[in-house]
Amino acid sequence: MKDKLLLNILHEVQDKEGYLSEKSLKKISVEYNIPMSKLYSVATFYTMLRTKKQGKYVIELCGSPSCVLNKSREIEKFLERELKIEIGETSKDDLFSVYKTSCIGCCDEAPAMLVNGEPYTKLTVKRVKEILEELRKNANS
Amino acid sequence: MQILRETKLEGLRLARKVGRQKVLEILLKKKLGGRGGANFPVAKKWETALGVKADERYVICNADEGEPGTFKDKFILKNNFETMIEGLLIAAYVLRAKRCFIYLRGEYDYLREELEEKIKEVLEKSKMKVSIEIVRGAGAYICGEETAIIQSIMGNRGSSMYKPPHPTISGLWGKPTVLNNVETLTCVPQALVYEDWNPDYRLFSISGDVNHPGVYEWELGVKMSTILDVVKPREKIKAMSFGCFGGIMPVKKSSSVSQETICKGNCQHGAFSIIFIGERHNIVDICLSIAKFYTYESCGKCTPCREGTIRLVNLLKKIKSKKVNEGDIKLLKEFAEHIQETSLCGLGQSCGNHILTSLKYFKKDYMRYIK
Ligand code: SF4
Ligand code: FES
Numbered sequence: 001m002k003d004k005l006l007l008n009i010l011h012e013v014q015d016k017e018g019y020l021s022e023k024s025l026k027k028i029s030v031e032y033n034i035p036m037s038k039l040y041s042v043a044t045f046y047t048m049l050r051t052k053k054q055g056k057y058v059i060e061l062c063g064s065p066s067c068v069l070n071k072s073r074e075i076e077k078f079l080e081r082e083l084k085i086e087i088g089e090t091s092k093d094d095l096f097s098v099y100k101t102s103c104i105g106c107c108d109e110a111p112a113m114l115v116n117g118e119p120y121t122k123l124t125v126k127r128v129k130e131i132l133e134e135l136r137k138n139a140n141s
Numbered sequence: 142m143q144i145l146r147e148t149k150l151e152g153l154r155l156a157r158k159v160g161r162q163k164v165l166e167i168l169l170k171k172k173l174g175g176r177g178g179a180n181f182p183v184a185k186k187w188e189t190a191l192g193v194k195a196d197e198r199y200v201i202c203n204a205d206e207g208e209p210g211t212f213k214d215k216f217i218l219k220n221n222f223e224t225m226i227e228g229l230l231i232a233a234y235v236l237r238a239k240r241c242f243i244y245l246r247g248e249y250d251y252l253r254e255e256l257e258e259k260i261k262e263v264l265e266k267s268k269m270k271v272s273i274e275i276v277r278g279a280g281a282y283i284c285g286e287e288t289a290i291i292q293s294i295m296g297n298r299g300s301s302m303y304k305p306p307h308p309t310i311s312g313l314w315g316k317p318t319v320l321n322n323v324e325t326l327t328c329v330p331q332a333l334v335y336e337d338w339n340p341d342y343r344l345f346s347i348s349g350d351v352n353h354p355g356v357y358e359w360e361l362g363v364k365m366s367t368i369l370d371v372v373k374p375r376e377k378i379k380a381m382s383f384g385c386f387g388g389i390m391p392v393k394k395s396s397s398v399s400q401e402t403i404c405k406g407n408c409q410h411g412a413f414s415i416i417f418i419g420e421r422h423n424i425v426d427i428c429l430s431i432a433k434f435y436t437y438e439s440c441g442k443c444t445p446c447r448e449g450t451i452r453l454v455n456l457l458k459k460i461k462s463k464k465v466n467e468g469d470i471k472l473l474k475e476f477a478e479h480i481q482e483t484s485l486c487g488l489g490q491s492c493g494n495h496i497l498t499s500l501k502y503f504k505k506d507y508m509r510y511i512k
Contacts, residue, residue, distance in 0.1 A: 002314060006296030011277045034296075045298040046279030047437070048247040064209035065382060065416050066348035068430045102282060102434050103209035104248040107348035107416070108355045117250050 004032070006042060010049055019050045047101070055090040055097035057135050060114040063100040066107035075111055076100070078125045082132065095139055096132075142358045143342045144327060145221050150267055152330025156231045161191070164235050164333065171332040172340040176324035177203065178412065180400060183325060187235055190309040190317040199313045200232045201294070202243040203322040205278050205285040208384040209434055210414035213344035214323035216356040218252055221327060226263040226273065228326030231333070233271045236319060241271055244290050246278040253277070282438035286486055287320045289440065300440045301486035343413050345398075347372050349381075350419035359398075366394040368415070376419040380503065384414035385431050386491040388498030389424060392417070424499045424506040429457045435492040446489030449480035453496065463510045470507055474500055 009032070013024050025039045043049045050058075061067075061076055076087065079098050083091040090097040106112035109121030120131055156164045165184040174180035190198055202225070206214040217225060229241050243260075245253060253275060260273050276294050283289045284299040291312050293299035312318025321329075324344060332338045341361040345368070348354040352373040359368070369378070369392075382389045398413070418427055435450040456473045459465055477493025484490050500507065 005274070005276055005294060007279060007293065008277050011279065042296065042298055045440075046247075046281050048278075048280035063430060064434055065385075065418075065427050065430045066210055066354075068427065069349050069416070069418060069422065101248075101280065102437050103207060103211070105206065105212040105215045105246075107210050107212055107346065110348060110354075114248065117247075119251065 006032075006034070007046075010043060014049060018056075019052060019054050021051075021053075025051075047099075053090075056095050056139055057097070057115050059096055059098045060101040060104070061087075061098065062102070062104050062106070062110070062112050064103035064107070066103070067111040070110040072111035072123075074125055075113070075123050075128055078128060082129070095136065143331065143339060144217060144324070144344055144358060146224070146331055146335060147221065148224050148227055148330035148334045150227055150263070152333040153227050153230050153234065153267055153269075155333050156234055161235045164231065167333055168329065171338060173325070173328055173332045174340070175321060176328070176343070176412075177322045178400075183321065183329065186309055186321075187232065187319055189307075190319045191236055193310055193317040195317050197240075197314075197316045198236045198238045199316055199318040200229060200236060200238045200241040201290060201313070201318060201320045202229050202241070202326055203285060203287075203290060203320055204249070205244050205246040205282075205290065206322070206412065207246055207248070207282040207285055207438075208386060208412055208414060209431065210348055210382065210384045210416040211346050211412045212348075213346045213356045213412065213414075215249060215252075216344070217323050217327050218249065218256065222256060222259050223263055224330055225323055225327040226260055227267075228321075228329035229273060230263070230267055230269050230271065231329050232319060232321065232326065233269065236317075238319075239271050241273045242276050242294055242313075243273060244276045244278055244284065244294065246284075247280045248278075250277060281440070282434075283440040283486075283488055286488065289486075290320065291318065298440070300442045301488075303485070346412065346414040347417070349415075349417035350375050350378065350422075351417050361399045362397045364394070365392060365396050365398060368398070369394065372417070374417060374419070376421065378417050379420045379422070380418040380424060380427075380499075382416040382418060382427060382431070382495065384412055384416070385434055386487075386494055388494040389418070389427065389503065390498060391502050423509070424503040425457060425461060425510070428495050428499055429454065429461065431495045432457055432492075435488065438488065439492075440486075440488070443483075443485045443489060445480045445483040446485070446492060449476060449484075449489075450492055452476060453480070453493070457496075460507060460510050463512065465510065466512055470500070470511070 029036050106121045111123045112121040169184040173183045281299045284293045286301050288302035289299040308318045345357045352375045378392050432454045439446045439450050441447045477496040481493045
């Protein structure tokens with residue numbers, strides 16, 4: 001596979017469908033002649049590729065030192081409390097999946113998180129509350 | 142800032158005018174070293190790849206910075222990306238490469254569309270017949286390591302590989318491949334065009350307990366007091382962590398910062414990232430956050446790193462739960478040393494630095510938890 005890059009193919013499918021379902025992987029497997037075992041081995045290696053259904057919004061909260069120094073733990077606890085889930089889970093309404101991630105390169109605006117890949121920085125509990133409300137609204141409209 | 146100087150394709154024009162050999166000579170004379178940490182002369186790297194007989198060569202821009210506390214490449218991607226593309230094109234010209242890749246970390250995917258547009262613009266203006274493709278990383282830190290990035294682009298798991306062969310000799314699809322990071326490539330046209338270009342300027346990423354975190358440019362050997370004056374600690378500073386790999390040290394105002402101070406000269410990764418840690422924090426907390434980084438990011442290929450990093454996290458958690466005695470602290474140290482000695486790549490080999498240094502300088506913070 002020299003012409004098309006597998007990582008980009010997987011990303012494109014995930015962009016469209018939210019995650020890499022078995023069905024989609026099978027399609028890729030046939031189209032590019034890559035065994036399913038290989039596809040799973042690659043897809044599960046990368047934390048940003050997901051082989052299970054996700055919430056509409058995937059939240060990745062940074063847990064690296066600059067964010068910890070700027071109280072990311074409070075944000076973490078708030079998210080768990082507010083969404084009634086633990087890190088790594090998806091909320092009951094299927095809206096939010098929450099993960100902890102390594103540094104996302106926003107350390108000068110810590111604490112920070114990505115929501116579906118978009119950075120949200122200088123977080124406070126109050127701001128995260130507003131962000132969640134905003135996202136909920138968008139989901140329903 | 143020197144890194145923000147634009148070259149507007151003047152560097153590429155000059156390179157084509159003087160020819161490949163002369164470009165290598167100039168870069169060597171100007172002392173341009175790789176900014177990924179090793180400071181290996183760029184010209185030497187290119188020369189090696191050029192010396193290998195091959196029908197194809199590749200150039201990869203490593204835009205996968207991910208050491209905690211590091212965001213200076215993002216700063217360049219946002220503020221002087223055109224000059225970086227020019228550096229990539231000069232590399233392609235010198236190496237006769239037709240295909241270039243930019244491995245963009247997944248966490249910076251939100252920058253991608255804009256970058257793609259700029260690539261198109263610069264390529265058109267340059268009239269070079271090469272392709273530049275963005276490879277979308279997917280959140281694996283280890284893919285910043287050069288053998289892992291190659292595996293990742295080829296569509297494999299991004300695990301580190303044994304060297305040799307070195308990528309410059311046999312890299313992507315078995316062809317000679319040159320890898321440079323964002324900062325290095327941006328310096329290439331700048332070094333060619335500007336007479337007064339200074340090889341000793343470095344970008345620093347500063348964060349933590351300071352009022353003015355951000356990206357700064359200082360000359361190697363800059364005094365710690367100068368840095369502190371500018372970034373303004375927001376409380377009394379107790380320690381600093383050089384990214385993740387460089388260890389946790391006390392802050393000495395009179396000391397100067399160079400590659401040696403950051404990594405004691407033996408660390409592959411050391412970007413100039415300083416996380417300042419204020420007095421009210423316990424160092425064990427910070428260590429735990431760094432230790433977790435290693436467990437997330439270990440590629441899992443070798444046992445000491447894969448299993449050992451988990452054990453380090455568990456030991457640190459146990460220490461925090463106050464259910465330990467001094468023996469556990471000794472164990473922590475032995476563990477860290479042992480993993481570093483027996484791991485394959487730079488990640489495992491430095492995964493205990495924060496523990497070993499903090500045990501040396503901030504043992505008190507650990508002793509608070511001892512029965
Ligand atoms: S040291 Fe760690 S990251 Fe490096 S190859 Fe071994 S398991 Fe992978
Ligand atoms: S430490 Fe959180 S963004 Fe870098």
